[in-house]
Amino acid sequence: xxxxxxxxxxxxxxxxxxxxxxxxxxxxxxxxxxxxxxxxxxxxxxxxxxxxxxxxxxxxxxxxxxxxxxxxxxxxxxxxxxxxxxxxxxxxxxxxxxxxxxxxxxxxxxxxxxxxxxxxxxxxxxxxxxxxxxxxxxxxxxxxxxxxxxxxxxxxxxxxxxxxxxxxxxxxxxxxxxxxxxxxxxxxxxxxxxxxxxxxxxxxxxxxxxxxxxxxxxxxxxxxxxxxxxxxxxxxxxxxxxxxxxxxxxxxxxxxxxxxxxxxxxxxxxxxxxxxxxxxxxxxxxxxxxxxxxxxxxxxxxxxxx
Amino acid sequence: xxxxxxxxxxxxxxxxxxxxxxxxxxxxxxxxxxxxxxxxxxxxxxxxxxxxxxxxxxxxxxxxxxxxxxxxxxxxxxxxxxxxxxxxxxxxxxxxxxxxxxxxxxxxxxxxxxxxxxxxxxxxxxxxxxxxxxxxxxxxxxxxxxxxxx
Amino acid sequence: xxxxxxxxxxxxxxxxxxxxxxxxxxxxxxxxxxxxxxxxxxxxxxxxxxxxxxxxxxxxxxxxxxxxxxxxxxxxxxxxxxxxxxxxxxxxxxxxxxxxxxxxxxxxxxxxxxxxxxxxxxxxxxxxxxxxxxxxxxxxxxxxxxxxxxxxxxxxxxxxxxxxxxxxxxxxxxxxxxxxxxxxxxxxxxxxxxxxxxxxxxxxxxxxxxxxxxxxxxxxxxxxxxxxxxxxxxxxxxxxxxxxxxxxxxxxxxxxxxxxxxxxxxxxxxxxxxxxxxxxxxxxxxxxxxxxxxxxxxxxxxxxxxxxxxxxxxxxxxxxxxxxxxxxxxxxxxxxxxxxxxxxxxxxxxxxxxxxxx
Numbered sequence: 001x002x003x004x005x006x007x008x009x010x011x012x013x014x015x016x017x018x019x020x021x022x023x024x025x026x027x028x029x030x031x032x033x034x035x036x037x038x039x040x041x042x043x044x045x046x047x048x049x050x051x052x053x054x055x056x057x058x059x060x061x062x063x064x065x066x067x068x069x070x071x072x073x074x075x076x077x078x079x080x081x082x083x084x085x086x087x088x089x090x091x092x093x094x095x096x097x098x099x100x101x102x103x104x105x106x107x108x109x110x111x112x113x114x115x116x117x118x119x120x121x122x123x124x125x126x127x128x129x130x131x132x133x134x135x136x137x138x139x140x141x142x143x144x145x146x147x148x149x150x151x152x153x154x155x156x157x158x159x160x161x162x163x164x165x166x167x168x169x170x171x172x173x174x175x176x177x178x179x180x181x182x183x184x185x186x187x188x189x190x191x192x193x194x195x196x197x198x199x200x201x202x203x204x205x206x207x208x209x210x211x212x213x214x215x216x217x218x219x220x221x222x223x224x225x226x227x228x229x230x231x232x233x234x235x236x237x238x239x240x241x242x243x244x245x246x247x248x249x250x251x252x253x254x255x256x257x258x259x260x261x262x263x264x265x266x267x268x269x270x271x272x273x274x275x276x277x278x279x280x281x282x283x284x285x286x287x288x289x290x291x292x293x294x295x296x297x298x299x300x301x302x303x304x305x306x
Numbered sequence: 307x308x309x310x311x312x313x314x315x316x317x318x319x320x321x322x323x324x325x326x327x328x329x330x331x332x333x334x335x336x337x338x339x340x341x342x343x344x345x346x347x348x349x350x351x352x353x354x355x356x357x358x359x360x361x362x363x364x365x366x367x368x369x370x371x372x373x374x375x376x377x378x379x380x381x382x383x384x385x386x387x388x389x390x391x392x393x394x395x396x397x398x399x400x401x402x403x404x405x406x407x408x409x410x411x412x413x414x415x416x417x418x419x420x421x422x423x424x425x426x427x428x429x430x431x432x433x434x435x436x437x438x439x440x441x442x443x444x445x446x447x448x449x450x451x452x453x454x455x456x
Numbered sequence: 457x458x459x460x461x462x463x464x465x466x467x468x469x470x471x472x473x474x475x476x477x478x479x480x481x482x483x484x485x486x487x488x489x490x491x492x493x494x495x496x497x498x499x500x501x502x503x504x505x506x507x508x509x510x511x512x513x514x515x516x517x518x519x520x521x522x523x524x525x526x527x528x529x530x531x532x533x534x535x536x537x538x539x540x541x542x543x544x545x546x547x548x549x550x551x552x553x554x555x556x557x558x559x560x561x562x563x564x565x566x567x568x569x570x571x572x573x574x575x576x577x578x579x580x581x582x583x584x585x586x587x588x589x590x591x592x593x594x595x596x597x598x599x600x601x602x603x604x605x606x607x608x609x610x611x612x613x614x615x616x617x618x619x620x621x622x623x624x625x626x627x628x629x630x631x632x633x634x635x636x637x638x639x640x641x642x643x644x645x646x647x648x649x650x651x652x653x654x655x656x657x658x659x660x661x662x663x664x665x666x667x668x669x670x671x672x673x674x675x676x677x678x679x680x681x682x683x684x685x686x687x688x689x690x691x692x693x694x695x696x697x698x699x700x701x702x703x704x705x706x707x708x709x710x711x712x713x714x715x716x717x718x719x720x721x722x723x724x725x726x727x728x729x730x731x732x733x734x735x736x737x738x739x740x741x742x743x744x745x746x747x748x749x750x751x752x753x754x755x756x757x758x759x760x761x762x763x764x765x766x767x768x769x770x771x772x773x774x775x776x777x778x779x780x781x782x783x784x785x786x787x788x789x790x791x792x793x794x795x796x797x798x799x800x801x802x803x804x805x806x807x808x809x810x811x812x813x814x
Contacts, residue, residue, distance in 0.1 A: 076761055080747060081559035081575050088561075091804035111399060112568065112810045115428040116455065119811040123401075123456060135561045138398065148342075148391075148424040149404030150456055158398070159802050160568040160809045181404065398570065 061275050061282065064100045066130070067137035067156065068278060069266045085134040086274070090281050092157045097289055098164055103127050104172030104208060106190055107141060109154055110163040120162065123152050124192045128177040132156075142180055144189040149181065167196045170208045173229035182219045183212040183231075201290075225249055331393040331406075333370035335360055339378060339408040342390065343419030343451070348410050351381050358387070358408065372400070373433035378408065385410050385418070388434070388448060390426045401427050401456050415443035417451055425454040490594065492585075492612060492642060494626040517619060524617060524637050542650035544783040546776065549608065549648045551785065552768040553578050553659055554615035554641050557674070560755050563741060564802045568809050571801075573741055574757045576672075576765065578748040581659035584612040584634060584642065586652045608646040611653065614639030615764075641764055651784045661748040662786040664740055664767070666796040669775035671736045674765035676758040678730035688723040733758045737772045743796045 062069065068089065070082045092098075101107055105127050113121040125141030128151070132138050137156040142149065154161065167190075180188045187210075199206075211232035214223065224234050225246050238246075254260065266274075333339075338357045341348030351358060358378035363370045370376055370389050378387050391407035407426075410418040415438070434445040505513075544550075555576040562570050589607035617637045620628050631638045634655035664670060684690040684706040692704045709722055735757055742751035750767075759765060770776060797803050 076559060078558040078761060080577060080749070081561070084575070084744065084747070084749065085561055088804045095805065096808055112808065113399070113428055114568065114811045115430075115432045117431075119813055121428055121456070145425045145456060146423060146454060148407075150425060151402045152400070152456070153396070153398050153402075155398050155562075155570065157804075158568075158570070159564050159804070159806070160399075162808050162810070 061279075062271065063102070065278075065282065067133055068274060069133060069271065070274075071133045072264060072266050082134070082274075083277070086278055088135060089157060090278060090285075092159070093285055094281075095159075096161065096163070097285075097292065098156060099166045099289070100205075101127060101139075101164075101166050101169065102171045102205065103130050103175060103177060104170055105166055106168040106170075106194065107139075108163075108165040108167055108194070108196075109141065109152075109161060110165075111154070111158075112160045112162055122192070124167065124190055124194060125150075125152070126177065126180070126188055126190065128180055142177075142188050144185045145192075147185065149185065149188065165196060167194045169197075169199055170206045172208055172210075177230070178221065179212065179214065179223050179228060179231055182214050182221075182223065184215060187212045331395075333360065333374075333376075333389060333392060333394070333406050334363065334368060337370075337406065339376075339387070339389075340405045341380070341387075341410060342407045342422055342424045343409045343417055344421045344423065345410050345418035347381055347383065347385070348419065354381075356381065358385070372396070372427065373430050373437065375437075376408065378410075380410070386413065387411060388445060390422070390430060390448075391424065400429055401425075409448055411443075411445070411448065413443065415445040415447060417448050420451055422448075422452045425456040426452050428455045431455075490644070492630055492644075494630065495624050496627045498622060498624045500621070513621060517621070520620075520637055521617070544777075544780040547606075547648075548651055548783075549646065550651050550769055550781065550783065551583070551611050551613065551645045551647050551653060551659065551663075552766055553661070553663055554581055554613060554643055555579070555750065555765050555767055557757060557759055557761055557763045557765055558749070559761050563751065564809075565800050566802050566809065568811075571741070571753060572755050573751040573753060574755055576750045576752060576757075576767070578659070578661045578663075578750065579616045581613055581615045582636060582639070583653045583655055583657040583659065584614045584631065584636065584639070585655055586611050588652075589649060607649070609649050609652055611645045611647045612642060613645055613659065614642045616640040643766060645766075645768075653784050657785065658788065659785055660745070660788065661743050661750050662745060662792065663782060664743070664750065664769075665781060666740055666743055666798045668740050668777065668781065669737045669770040669772065670740060670752070671734055671768045671770045671772075672738055672752070672757050672765050673732060673734040673768070674757065674759040674763050676729045676731050676733050677760050679728040681726065682728040683725045684723060687725065687728045690723070737770050737775045739798070741798045741801050744794065745792050745796070746794055 068086060070077060070085075106124070107127055108122060108124045110120060110122045112119060123141060123143070125143035127139050128142045129140040130137075135157045138153055139156060140151055140153045142151045144150070211230055213233050214231060214237065217237050222242075223231060224238055224242055228234070337360045339360065340357060341352055348358075358380035360370070360376050361379050361384070362377035364375040364377070365371075370392075371394075372389055372392055374389050376387050376389060378385055387408040387410045389406070390409050391401070391403035391405070393403060393406050396402045403424075407424060409422060412418060431449055434449060438445050502510075555578045558575045558577050560572055560574050563573050564570055587610040589609045592608075592610045594610075614631070614636070616639055618640045620638050623638050628638050630642070636656060679686070683704055685692050685704050690706055693699050693702050693707065695703060706724065709718055709724070738757070739753040740750055741753055743749070757765065769781070795803070802809060
């Protein structure tokens with residue numbers, strides 16, 4: 001019964017949306033309203049990203065530096081605080097090179113650690129999560145060391161971080177890779193002495209389309225309900241009961257909820273202001289980074305000889 | 307042979323039938339742990355698929371955090387151990403593990419085994435040094451048998 | 457006979473006057489507002505204004521705002537000669553500041569620990585008026601205490617300049633007397649007579665120093681009418697086991713018998729929040745001189761983002777000023793460094809933290 005009601009609701013919602021969209025053609029409202037939330041959607045197709053890159057570099061910033069955009073909750077917004085926060089972030093970025101990386105990239109982080117023997121620890125792992133805005137931005141690395149899964153969370157702007165190095169720059173199919181905890185260990189095993197892979201300049205960030213194989217249940221979360229693209233064998237572990245439950249809990253109307261996307265994102269006008277403010281300094285940082293990387297390439301053979 | 311194999315598989319699939327606190331992953335009374343040193347009793351218990359069970363956490367909250375001393379029931383005996391890795395969400399820069407790890411010790415703080423075969427967090431060095439008193443048990447011996455720190 | 461009787465009655469009635477009627481009115485008024493407590497919000501209609509008039513008003517407003525801004529930087533009031541005035545001693549009370557809470561973000565200390573901070577912005581604070589202790593006559597709240605009182609003067613401080621056309625004439629008049637534009641917030645600070653300041657003196661965030669402890673008074677978040685579980689942290693009652701309709705209720709509120717009534721102060725449902733509360737002994741970690749922003753330790757400052765708060769020197773005996781703070785206030789100096797950091801805080805433009813091997 002409940003299923004039927006839900007389906008019915010679903011259809012109702014869909015029809016409502018269609019009606020609204022068709023009505024808009026006849027209405028006198030300007031067309032721009034419809035276009036409004038479109039560019040805010042953070043997840044984007046790769047091809048469009050390249051196009052955006054070519055036409056407007058500011059749009060690419062949204063993915064390279066997501067923490068520069070403030071929290072969209074209007075309760076916590078304040079223009080002066082955001083400005084001071086951005087200034088502090090840029091100050092920190094001028095001290096340490098924080099490279100471009102995404103969820104799915106493999107990073108090596110060196111941290112000053114008062115507990116360690118050499119007062120420095122290095123951890124290598126795949127970035128499974130990136131969250132937080134402003135100085136609160138943090139990311140989580142995962143690796144399997146000696147057959148034991150280990151995860152470490154780092155603050156991006158922590159002054160104890162000595163170095164962040166991207167060993168392999170790539171994206172995955174999903175925004176969060178928590179399912180690696182339930183996947184076979186070889187999907188999150190990375191050697192600590194991995195060599196950094198250098199992408200030629202100007203190439204788009206490759207998307208790694210690997211699909212992981214999950215261990216049999218029990219799982220830590222109900223992965224089947226999360227519409228994951230990076231998992232291969234989710235169906236074979238499901239029972240009929242789980243499929244029914246998944247249908248019941250599905251919220252297919254949410255992607256049409258314009259108000260929800262609006263509340264979760266920063267409007268384009270605000271974004272333009274922010275990027276215009278930090279643009280020159282970010283470009284300068286990028287230039288210095290390029291210079292440094294060239295130097296490093298030049299220096300590496302010498303180091304090996306020594 | 308076959309029996310032990312079946313038992314091993316059984317452990318992997320369901321070490322614990324139900325969660326007491328699923329979201330917090332707290333280490334408390336009757337939590338199953340994983341022994342990560344090579345002490346004889348620990349190895350046997352893990353191989354048989356009867357991982358130790360906590361019967362006391364020696365602190366005020368009765369919830370075990372990293373570096374806390376616990377009393378475990380293992381193969382019909384009572385042994386003390388130190389938590390060296392937790393599933394629970396940790397603070398920034400402190401590693402979070404996929405299992406709750408324990409190293410068995412005796413009353414003086416000397417480990418029963420002589421090697422730990424998983425990485426242990428560096429913060430344990432400071433915690434155990436703070437917990438060691440000049441006249442009481444010396445827990446820092448555990449650090450010397452560790453193979454790897456993260 | 458009857459007529460004479462009537463006449464007597466009439467005479468008696470004539471003698472009786474209204475003011476002979478005696479009523480008892482010895483009670484002092486319950487609330488006598490201070491003289492600066494005037495109606496502020498003006499309900500104006502824009503209909504009578506022509507386009508030209510509107511433009512003219514805007515022009516005048518622009519000019520006055522400009523003059524106000526000049527006053528802050530160039531007036532002699534902003535550079536008080538601190539050596540001339542009286543010296544600070546631990547018993548004197550300085551003026552405070554009016555600030556706006558603008559958010560939280562973390563800073564890192566030099567030993568690598570993360571500390572959460574609250575940002576407070578001091579928005580153009582100006583001294584409006586000083587009322588000396590002899591003239592200051594507040595409403596009587598309780599019985600007079602027969603001991604020598606420490607006489608304090610009253611200093612009115614305003615914050616956030618607003619358009620004069622949005623406020624009433626009376627409220628505007630308070631500021632016109634001292635040649636200032638009206639302010640959104642007007643607040644009084646009780647100060648020692650030697651800490652008084654002339655009208656029009658600007659106050660800056662540098663009034664406090666980095667490492668000082670301050671008291672912050674503001675209104676807590678308004679949560680509306682709440683039940684006992686949220687308001688007082690009661691446990692409620694079980695979700696099942698035969699419990700009906702009493703899952704979040706307080707339960708018993710007292711015994712019967714001799715005291716068969718509700719005791720005063722019983723914790724009950726009611727309005728929660730929107731009360732004045734003071735957080736004492738908050739440490740200042742960082743000060744931005746350009747934007748007049750103060751970073752304070754912790755996130756427990758009452759009120760949501762955008763709330764007004766009043767900052768005072770702390771009264772806690774162990775955290776009071778040991779040395780003389782800027783007295784009576786810090787004048788405007790052109791070549792101050794842009795930011796001050798507490799010695800425990802790691803500035804973001806310093807090198808990364810490294811630990812020495814011991």
